[in-house]
Amino acid sequence: MELLSGAEMVVRALRDEGVKYIYGYPGGALLHVYDALFQQDEVEHILVRHEQAATHMADAYARATNKPGVALVTSGPGATNAITGIATAYMDSIPMIVITGQVMSFLIGEDAFQETDMLGISRPIVKHNFSVTRAEDIPSIIKKAFYIAQTGRPGPVVIDIPKDMTTPTERFPYEYPKSVKLRSYNPVTKGHSGQIRKAVDMLLAAKRPMIYTGGGIIMGDASAELTEFAHLLKYPVTNTIMGLGGFPGTDPQYVGWLGMHGSYESNMAMHHSDLILAIGARFDDRVTNAVDKFCPTARIIHVDIDPASISKTVQADVPIVGPAKAVLEEMIQLVKESKKRPDQDALDAWWKQIDEWRGRHGGRYRTDDSEMMKPQQVIEMLSKVTNGNAYVCSDVGQHQMFAAQYYKFNKPNRWINSGGLGTMGFGLPAAMGIKLNFPESDVVCVTGEGSIQMNIQELSTCKQYDIPVVIVCLNNQSLGMVRQWQDMNYESRHSQSYMNSLPDFIKLVESYGHVGMKVTKYSELEGAMREAFAMKDRLVFMDIYVDPFEHVYPMQVPRGSMRDMWLSKTERT
Amino acid sequence: MRHIISVLMENEPGALSRVVGLFSQRNFNIESLTVAPTDDSTLSRMTVMTTGDERVIEQITKQLNKLIDVVKVVDLSEGDHIERELMMIKFKANGQMRAEIKRTADIFRGQIIDITPNTYTVQLVGSSDKLDAFIASLGNASIMEVVRSGVSGIARGEKVLTI
Numbered sequence: 001m002e003l004l005s006g007a008e009m010v011v012r013a014l015r016d017e018g019v020k021y022i023y024g025y026p027g028g029a030l031l032h033v034y035d036a037l038f039q040q041d042e043v044e045h046i047l048v049r050h051e052q053a054a055t056h057m058a059d060a061y062a063r064a065t066n067k068p069g070v071a072l073v074t075s076g077p078g079a080t081n082a083i084t085g086i087a088t089a090y091m092d093s094i095p096m097i098v099i100t101g102q103v104m105s106f107l108i109g110e111d112a113f114q115e116t117d118m119l120g121i122s123r124p125i126v127k128h129n130f131s132v133t134r135a136e137d138i139p140s141i142i143k144k145a146f147y148i149a150q151t152g153r154p155g156p157v158v159i160d161i162p163k164d165m166t167t168p169t170e171r172f173p174y175e176y177p178k179s180v181k182l183r184s185y186n187p188v189t190k191g192h193s194g195q196i197r198k199a200v201d202m203l204l205a206a207k208r209p210m211i212y213t214g215g216g217i218i219m220g221d222a223s224a225e226l227t228e229f230a231h232l233l234k235y236p237v238t239n240t241i242m243g244l245g246g247f248p249g250t251d252p253q254y255v256g257w258l259g260m261h262g263s264y265e266s267n268m269a270m271h272h273s274d275l276i277l278a279i280g281a282r283f284d285d286r287v288t289n290a291v292d293k294f295c296p297t298a299r300i301i302h303v304d305i306d307p308a309s310i311s312k313t314v315q316a317d318v319p320i321v322g323p324a325k326a327v328l329e330e331m332i333q334l335v336k337e338s339k340k341r342p343d344q345d346a347l348d349a350w351w352k353q354i355d356e357w358r359g360r361h362g363g364r365y366r367t368d369d370s371e372m373m374k375p376q377q378v379i380e381m382l383s384k385v386t387n388g389n390a391y392v393c394s395d396v397g398q399h400q401m402f403a404a405q406y407y408k409f410n411k412p413n414r415w416i417n418s419g420g421l422g423t424m425g426f427g428l429p430a431a432m433g434i435k436l437n438f439p440e441s442d443v444v445c446v447t448g449e450g451s452i453q454m455n456i457q458e459l460s461t462c463k464q465y466d467i468p469v470v471i472v473c474l475n476n477q478s479l480g481m482v483r484q485w486q487d488m489n490y491e492s493r494h495s496q497s498y499m500n501s502l503p504d505f506i507k508l509v510e511s512y513g514h515v516g517m518k519v520t521k522y523s524e525l526e527g528a529m530r531e532a533f534a535m536k537d538r539l540v541f542m543d544i545y546v547d548p549f550e551h552v553y554p555m556q557v558p559r560g561s562m563r564d565m566w567l568s569k570t571e572r573t
Numbered sequence: 574m575r576h577i578i579s580v581l582m583e584n585e586p587g588a589l590s591r592v593v594g595l596f597s598q599r600n601f602n603i604e605s606l607t608v609a610p611t612d613d614s615t616l617s618r619m620t621v622m623t624t625g626d627e628r629v630i631e632q633i634t635k636q637l638n639k640l641i642d643v644v645k646v647v648d649l650s651e652g653d654h655i656e657r658e659l660m661m662i663k664f665k666a667n668g669q670m671r672a673e674i675k676r677t678a679d680i681f682r683g684q685i686i687d688i689t690p691n692t693y694t695v696q697l698v699g700s701s702d703k704l705d706a707f708i709a710s711l712g713n714a715s716i717m718e719v720v721r722s723g724v725s726g727i728a729r730g731e732k733v734l735t736i
């Protein structure tokens with residue numbers, strides 16, 4: 001057996017896991033590992049400009065592929081800089097491996113130089129974390145970390161490696177484990193058949209059914225099964241913002257996404273439904289609005305791989321613990337075998353009602369009340385220019401909601417956003433992580449002039465590695481989402497939501513060696529956008545000036561039910 | 574409602590902090606907590622006494638089960654079980670109080686485990702209620718120090734918590 005140092009084992013184990021890129025930043029505690037990286041060329045390291053970006057790049061790779069991305073950061077400040085990225089992945093259940101350097105094991109606890117208790121700091125925001133106490137355990141720990149990160153409900157795993165575990169002169173026989181078994185961790189592989197049968201019976205008897213799905217469809221690779229199941233029954237489908245693309249956005253059965261800024265028709269349909277089939281969605285407070293007023297007439301079937309997601313905020317009538325894909329396969333089979341059929345008259349009446357709601361709002365916005373370009377127009381153009389096929393990586397704010405509302409996603413894993421944590425600064429590194437791995441695809445970062453400045457230093461990384469993403473900055477010269485809340489709840493007192501002293505983004509990106517375009521008129525938008533996407537080998541930053549007074553609608557009324565919404569600045573349900 | 578939750582977990586460094594952290598992170602209550610290794614040195618057994626409505630207790634057991642180091646979880650209060658707590662209590666014991674403490678300890682089947690001319694230390698084992706009752710019944714004595722182990726529990730009958 002080959003003898004390798006701890007540092008070499010880290011790199012070799014990553015290679016044996018099939019890892020092509022890792023994203024990171026060196027420092028004292030990791031120098032042995034960086035030296036081992038230097039001496040091979042199978043695992044390529046991407047040097048970011050801030051560790052937060054390394055974690056978002058790894059995370060976005062995982063969102064696009066459902067395979068864990070890997071970040072490598074040094075001890076102390078390197079590790080703490082990665083915290084926001086780990087929390088971002090944790091909140092959205094994204095598989096990721098973060099390897100953190102640590103001070104020598106015999107110095108731990110002595111407030112050594114660049115020591116932080118990474119296990120302690122990361123504990124509440126990881127699926128699990130490991131500390132290496134014997135160098136020869138490195139391969140098995142890495143194997144376990146990958147296994148834990150991507151099975152069951154996925155999530156980030158941190159591996160903390162003290163520097164003396166990577167000493168080049170201490171070598172050990174290396175073998176990468178073929179399999180792993182943990183007596184305390186046994187993710188479910190299928191749902192309870194009795195419960196599934198009961199659920200199907202209820203579904204076939206429903207009069208106003210709704211299928212409400214979420215991120216679990218995307219990460220559980222169950223989009224095809226969901227689509228088949230929904231088509232079989234002809235029931236309306238909505239999803240959370242995390243589930244976009246899990247069901248085709250242009251399908252007539254799709255009623256838009258739901259929740260705080262969800263479509264009028266999906267929120268109305270949820271509220272009036274008599275049976276909700278929830279799959280891989282966690283009844284988040286951005287979705288339910290006040291839980292005591294949530295869907296008063298509906299019974300709830302809840303399918304989730306994590307039992308703790310079921311009946312956490314809203315009580316389920318039929319809980320089903322299992323992976324979305326396997327449960328849906330079983331449901332499809334049962335529906336096909338069953339002699340019962342949905343009540344066609346009831347279903348027709350239900351669809352008639354939903355179409356009426358669709359007609360009432362249906363995602364309209366006003367273009368006549370201002371000279372300025374509307375952010376919604378920009379996203380609709382983006383959807384058109386990229387034929388709905390781009391990877392859309394969003395930052396956080398109004399622009400995120402507009403992107404989710406007006407870009408039509410027909411495929412899963414194409415909409416990449418930070419939903420649970422809502423991390424401004426996520427968009428650009430996310431787009432980079434994806435472009436690097438999918439160089440032939442259109443990859444766009446939709447951002448705001450606020451968010452982009454949270455990780456703008458990564459333009460330098462893009463230069464170093466030639467990562468030609470397109471950045472669509474909806475420049476409303478304000479922290480628009482904050483400002484909207486201030487307009488609606490604080491009599492327009494714009495406390496600290498105005499971004500004066502913005503940089504000249506064009507000059508800024510040019511100084512990094514990229515292309516900048518400023519767009520102020522709608523008539524110039526399509527041409528400019530087509531030009532930007534045609535420049536395949538350059539990063540293009542589109543600084544697009546949009547109406548700073550625009551709000552995102554619909555918007556649920558705080559503490560109301562799902563049907564209580566503002567539909568514009570003046571209309572309320 | 575008061576619940577006694579037993580947890581079997583890997584005897585690994587950090588395992589305890591994961592459980593304790595989970596309780597504070599998720600705003601769950603801990604009334605008492607005991608932990609020690611079992612006959613199998615790779616496993617520790619923890620007993621958590623907590624309070625909460627049904628929904629909260631369900632979340633507690635589900636969230637505990639999710640921790641990778643946790644092997645098994647049972648809510649002992651769901652079935653017949655025995656719970657015990659150990660208390661050591663030191664009294665100022667002069668004059669006629671000496672006899673009264675001794676008498677009360679006997680009634681509660683406590684033992685005097687340390688004596689000085691001015692103090693008695695009593696050891697008492699029982700349910701938490703019994704320990705509370707003992708303290709209450711010696712309300713006029715002067716208590717110098719109380720130390721309680723927290724509740725441990727085990728199911729009655731043939732039911733066991735093992736792997």
Ligand SMILES: Cc1cc2nc3c(=O)[nH]c(=O)nc-3n(C[C@H](O)[C@H](O)[C@H](O)COP(=O)(O)OP(=O)(O)OC[C@H]3O[C@@H](n4cnc5c(N)ncnc54)[C@H](O)[C@@H]3O)c2cc1C
Nearest residue numbers: 214215216220240241259260261280282305324419420422
């Ligand atoms: C400014 C802002 C506004 C927002 N507004 C909205 C809004 O209006 N509407 C909205 O929907 N969201 C909104 N969000 C996002 C929101 O905060 C939540 O992130 C989101 O609603 C959660 O989506 P989800 O329920 O699909 O859960 P996710 O976080 O995607 O969780 C997935 C669930 O699926 C389960 N799961 C994972 N894998 C599987 C599998 N293989 N099989 C079965 N189950 C599985 C998991 O256990 C989990 O319960 C907003 C975010 C921001 C930042």
Ligand SMILES: Cc1ncc(C[n+]2csc(CCOP(=O)(O)OP(=O)(O)O)c2C)c(N)n1
Nearest residue numbers: 397398399422424448449450451479480481
């Ligand atoms: C790191 C971080 N800090 C603060 C917030 C709170 N927040 C949410 S949206 C928003 C404004 C975003 O502004 P911008 O990027 O310009 O987007 P816009 O809403 O204007 O489209 C803020 C401050 C956040 N989500 N993330």
Ligand SMILES: [Mg+2]
Nearest residue numbers: 448449478480
């Ligand atoms: Mg803005």
